[in-house]
Amino acid sequence: MRRLIRIALLFPLLLAACATETTSRAPDVHLERLKTFYVARLPADDRGIQKLICARLQQLGYRSTWGDARTPPSPVDAVVTYQDRWMWDITMYMIRLDVQVRDGRTGAILAYGEVMRPSLQRKSPQGMVEETLGEIFK
Amino acid sequence: MKQAARNGIASVLIAAAALTAGCATASRPDAMVATPATIVRHNDASVSVEVAGGKGTSAMGESQISNDAFAQALRDSIQKSGLFSAVADSGANYKLTAFIGKMDQPMFGFAMTVKMEVSYTLVDTRSGKTVWQKDVASQYTAHPSDAFVGTTRLRLANEGAARANIQQALADLSTVSL
Numbered sequence: 121m122r123r124l125i126r127i128a129l130l131f132p133l134l135l136a137a138c139a140t141e142t143t144s145r146a147p148d149v150h151l152e153r154l155k156t157f158y159v160a161r162l163p164a165d166d167r168g169i170q171k172l173i174c175a176r177l178q179q180l181g182y183r184s185t186w187g188d189a190r191t192p193p194s195p196v197d198a199v200v201t202y203q204d205r206w207m208w209d210i211t212m213y214m215i216r217l218d219v220q221v222r223d224g225r226t227g228a229i230l231a232y233g234e235v236m237r238p239s240l241q242r243k244s245p246q247g248m249v250e251e252t253l254g255e256i257f258k
Numbered sequence: 259m260k261q262a263a264r265n266g267i268a269s270v271l272i273a274a275a276a277l278t279a280g281c282a283t284a285s286r287p288d289a290m291v292a293t294p295a296t297i298v299r300h301n302d303a304s305v306s307v308e309v310a311g312g313k314g315t316s317a318m319g320e321s322q323i324s325n326d327a328f329a330q331a332l333r334d335s336i337q338k339s340g341l342f343s344a345v346a347d348s349g350a351n352y353k354l355t356a357f358i359g360k361m362d363q364p365m366f367g368f369a370m371t372v373k374m375e376v377s378y379t380l381v382d383t384r385s386g387k388t389v390w391q392k393d394v395a396s397q398y399t400a401h402p403s404d405a406f407v408g409t410t411r412l413r414l415a416n417e418g419a420a421r422a423n424i425q426q427a428l429a430d431l432s433t434v435s436l
Binding site: 140142144145146147203205215216218220226227228229230231232 | 308310311313319355357358359360362365375377379391393
């Protein structure tokens with residue numbers, strides 16, 4: 121019985137992964153030319169991640185607003201979309217954040233960033249946003 | 259009672275192992291080649307293909323679509339459709355760029371749905387002008403009846419989403435007068 125419990129306790133360790141960061145830009149895209157942003161709230165998001173992204177973009181020196189609509193109310197250089205994934209391990213935590221930077225006119229994706237952090241390397245939602253945007257705009 | 263608990267734990271471990279076992283394998287180009295759609299216009303021009311935004315697959319990670327695999331599937335799909343007269347490595351009349359900007363993959367589950375978004379741009383290599391641009395979103399669901407092992411099911415969902423994406427893109431591109 122004890123042996124079985126030990127195996128059961130070891131199982132999560134086998135599933136534990138390392139933190140990963142991925143980013144990519146479309147060919148010939150110059151993100152440094154973007155000045156104004158609109159963050160479109162993910163309809164399923166009731167945690168206010170769009171506000172964190174918007175605030176971080178402002179901290180980085182960009183003009184940024186957010187809203188519920190997929191398209192901005194006034195023209196902007198870029199629209200930001202995102203998907204956040206949450207997991208439970210003692211408490212809820214954000215395991216993954218994907219952010220896409222889109223052309224403000226066409227909606228085409230210009231760049232994306234993804235950060236995944238399993239339970240043992242978890243960060244706050246603010247930390248996840250900072251890390252993901254940091255990867256995209258570095 | 260003890261025996262029942264032992265059996266219960268063993269069942270959970272076996273079920274978990276079955277759901278998670280298997281190394282991730284990369285999406286295969288031949289499985290992403292689109293079925294030729296009805297092509298409105300055939301062009302005499304040649305095209306080259308460049309893909310960005312794809313990811314490599316590690317055995318312990320999730321199945322992904324690499325730039326090379328998607329480019330090969332895109333090239334084969336164009337050739338199969340007859341949309342352009344030739345697909346060249348360089349010196350072509352047009353350059354088709356595909357940026358895989360979004361791959362929304364489930365972390366686990368029985369029915370696995372992958373949502374994908376690719377931004378395509380076709381540039382006239384002589385004038386440097388963009389003649390066509392399209393953001394194509396697609397998705398595909400793989401069921402346990404398709405593959406019991408989760409990593410294989412995810413690969414099938416990737417390939418299905420990519421196939422649908424290329425098919426939509428080529429169908430739209432074929433309506434453009436070049």
